[in-house]
Amino acid sequence: MSPRAVSIENVSHFYGKRQALADVSLSIDPGEIFVFLGPNGGGKSTLFRLLSTLMPLRHGSISIYGRTVTTHQHEVRQQIGVVFQMPSLDKKLTVQENIDQQAALYGVTGQTLKDRTTLLLDKLELTDRQNDIAEDLSGGLRRRVELAKGMLHSPKVLLLDEPSTGLDPAARQAMWRYLEFLRTDQGVTIVLTSHLLEEAEKADRIAILDQGRLVALNTPDALKDQIGGDTITIRTRQPQALIEKLKRELNLTASEVSDLVRLETEDGPGTIRTIMQTASDLVDAITLAKPSLEDVFIAMTGRQFTEEVTP
């Protein structure tokens, strides 16, 4: 059987006494676009640092195409391209000089370097910026140079930590076009972290990390189907009174999430009509929606995606 692109088994991580990852296991297939989604503090960056061999792995095992990060660090680094959240460009150097620096680090030389540079600059629409100083580039263009650096040694797996941060919508779209090209045209496995729900929708599969735990793992559609039906959200000044009334008089089970009352139902419009006939005195506003990834997160954790967690 050919190896998984990425295999993560029983990985935990502690910063002192604080547990940042708790027994995470999953695998990623070659050619997948895979998103680690989670709110701040979920553990995404910690897992990213372990995957990119930036931080030593102490609990569990991680392998990239069958090579474990603890025993085959050098081979793993040849297989992965990494785009960090923090800019890694030397701002005083040109685009080409930044690429040359990366080439020296990875031992890419001669004709291979020339061919790779030409292809990457072309694909990332940077050819006419080759001799520009990095600090003169916009945020979106800089991110594209980071991508060129990450892909220079033709890695089979590209890891990106929050790649959309600081990009405007057009730059985000350009980045996603390139990621999809890499996957389709070159079979590169793309693994990224994100705290943006709409970005996770573009993935083949999503892993949701919350407080260091893997709380969901599937395709975006399968995750939403798991919730099923329609989601009704009600704004009210008396959430508990409304929840009790819905249970008592309509046998509907609702819950309070961030001052709103939520429930899932097979028949959204019909349920809204019944609620308005029975409990309109307690309803300030009522909305109906198909389940979103936010609903998946709420169903898995009982909290809203954006809610702060007190450690």
Ligand SMILES: Nc1ncnc2c1ncn2[C@@H]1O[C@H](COP(=O)(O)OP(=O)(O)OP(=O)(O)O)[C@@H](O)[C@H]1O
């Ligand atoms: N260097 C560190 N020292 C101590 N605790 C840390 C360190 N880095 C992260 N943590 C803690 O570990 C947990 C997971 O953090 P991590 O940065 O991996 O989450 P994240 O999902 O990437 O969040 P963010 O999007 O805010 O970066 C958090 O509770 C965080 O406070």
